[in-house]
Amino acid sequence: MKIKMYQVDAFTEEIFKGNPAAICILEEWIDENLMQNIASENNLSETAFCIIKDDICELRWFTPEEEIDLCGHATLATAYVIFEVLNYPKNSVKFETKSGILTVEKDGENITMEFPSREGIEVAITEQLIQGLGKEPKEVYKSRDLMAVYDNEQDIIDLQPNMEGLKLIDAFGIIVTAKGESSDFVSRYFAPLCGVPEDPVTGSAHCTLVPYWSKVLEQNKMIAHQLSRRGGLLVCEYTGEKVKISGKAKLFFKGEIFID
Incomplete structure (x- = not known):
């Protein structure tokens, strides 16, 4: 099995700053244990897994220890890959996630995410x-x-x-x-x-x-x-009702994961 993977530094205009996230682009969902092992192997704060579709893309996030319900920098990084690397034809993308539908828009170099408000x-x-x-x-x-x-x-x-x-x-x-x-x-x-x-x-x-x-x-x-x-x-x-968070990102590398 080969999986395309990208690493992107989010909330920054420079590499080696901001928050690095790994993004794995899938054709279909793979076993959860395999996703967790990939995230643990990457050893970044988050690894995102995304299935790209014409209407609503599917997105999940894993720390080195567990799957989580919401991640900002890995969402920004995934949107950056979709818009800037994979040439998504629209300036907005919707993600189906464990926190509901998240809308992300591109405006020049800025990417704006609309997240749920979680007032303490x-x-x-x-x-x-x-x-x-x-x-x-x-x-x-x-x-x-x-x-x-x-x-x-x-x-x-x-x-x-x-x-x-x-x-x-x-x-x-x-x-x-x-x-x-x-x-x-x-x-x-x-x-x-x-x-x-x-x-x-x-x-x-x-x-x-x-x-x-x-x-x-x-x-x-x-x-x-x-x-x-x-x-x-x-x-x-x-x-x-919503929190809008905008930032920039930079691609660090792209490659493939090889799994026997």
């Missing part, structure tokens, strides 16, 4: 979370992820989480965020239970970040930076 509910700050993150946040909210809010950007930069401690937290991933200095807000993202200690740029986390900061900043359009080592830029808009 405020919860208590636990000693377990404080120990895991190494510094007490001022507020914590829960959606799919746990979002910890801090006073300023330097707090986010200085955090040195205990990954083993974060594995004890009852949440898919941990977002940390604060108001930005040169952007509207900043964040970092940790998901050690999924085999991703720190994710470079996390589109899906912004489904929770954007509704929160839209209320705090009293604005619907925002620029966000994720402060990982690689870094990433996201242009965000909150519509009330």
Whole structure:
């Protein structure tokens, strides 16, 4: 069996920055265990598997440890491959996913994804979370992820989480965020239970970040930076029911997987 695979750096204009994702283009679905093994072998935060169709494409995402319900950077990377490499004839594509139908549009070099809003509910700050993150946040909210809010950007930069401690937290991933200095807000993202200690740029986390900061900043359009080592830029808009996330991407390589 041969599978075409591409690696794309998402939410960046340069290779070696943003968040790398692998994209496997399939003719039909293969065994889930095989998809998981491919994702584990790639050892990137996400590997996307996509079946391209004329109407609605099918898309799934796998971390090195498990399949997940929503991934922003791998969706952006998949759309980039479809639009820029495979010459899809339209400027928009719809993906059927575990989070419903996602619409992605191309406008020049920018790709805009329309994702569900996942506004968090405020919860208590636990000693377990404080120990895991190494510094007490001022507020914590829960959606799919746990979002910890801090006073300023330097707090986010200085955090040195205990990954083993974060594995004890009852949440898919941990977002940390604060108001930005040169952007509207900043964040970092940790998901050690999924085999991703720190994710470079996390589109899906912004489904929770954007509704929160839209209320705090009293604005619907925002620029966000994720402060990982690689870094990433996201242009965000909150519509009330949806979160729009825009970014750019760069192709790193293309090739084939060979499976006996």
